[in-house]
Amino acid sequence: AYMQQYRAMADAGTHNPKPRTIFFTDLEKHLTTSVQPNDKLILSLDANEPDDPGNFLSQWKERNGLTNAITHLHGDAAPKTYQRGRHAIDHIFVNQNCLPALRKGGHIPFNRYHLSDHCALFADFHKPALFGKSAPDPTDGTTKYPRPYHPTERNKYHRLCMEYMERHKIKDQLLKLIPIL
Numbered sequence: 168a169y170m171q172q173y174r175a176m177a178d179a180g181t182h183n184p185k186p187r188t189i190f191f192t193d194l195e196k197h198l199t200t201s202v203q204p205n206d207k208l209i210l211s212l213d214a215n216e217p218d219d220p221g222n223f224l225s226q227w228k229e230r231n232g233l234t235n236a237i238t239h240l241h242g243d244a245a246p247k248t249y250q251r252g253r254h255a256i257d258h259i260f261v262n263q264n265c266l267p268a269l270r271k272g273g274h275i276p277f278n279r280y281h282l283s284d285h286c287a288l289f290a291d292f293h294k295p296a297l298f299g300k301s302a303p304d305p306t307d308g309t310t311k312y313p314r315p316y317h318p319t320e321r322n323k324y325h326r327l328c329m330e331y332m333e334r335h336k337i338k339d340q341l342l343k344l345i346p347i348l
Contacts, residue, residue: 217254233260268297
């Protein structure tokens with residue numbers, strides 16, 4: 168995506184394009200104008216850069232009042248997220264309003280569900296602490312979430328999952344793994 172944006176900017180006449188810098192500038196502008204004081208912000212980011220003290224990403228995160236959720240939970244024992252590297256370059260940033268609800272977080276082992284040189288991160292939040300006690304239960308049938316017991320929604324969800332699996336050739340990838348196992 169970086170080179171795609173670089174070429175598009177260069178073709179549009181930008182001298183020495185810096186897509187990464189522009190992305191973070193635009194995102195910061197959006198956060199500054201759109202996030203209200205009581206809002207809860209969760210930002211998952213494949214930054215391709217560690218969140219080390221003093222570097223660009225860390226300064227950007229601090230300037231925007233964000234905390235690295237995984238580092239907050241695990242400290243120096245935070246997992247690396249890039250298989251060929253030694254650092255976490257994928258992050259989950261949250262604002263201070265989310266921290267009291269943050270319960271667990273970590274990563275799914277490399278290549279567990281999909282082949283990638285990055286691992287998937289997760290953060291688990293206590294729902295009543297994050298959204299309030301009156302937040303709807305996504306399985307109660309009155310929300311916009313799929314209801315597994317409702318035939319129409321179950322079939323729609325199943326169809327969407329199957330389309331995703333076919334588009335990404337999940338079955339073929341799994342069959343390739345069988346001889347390895």
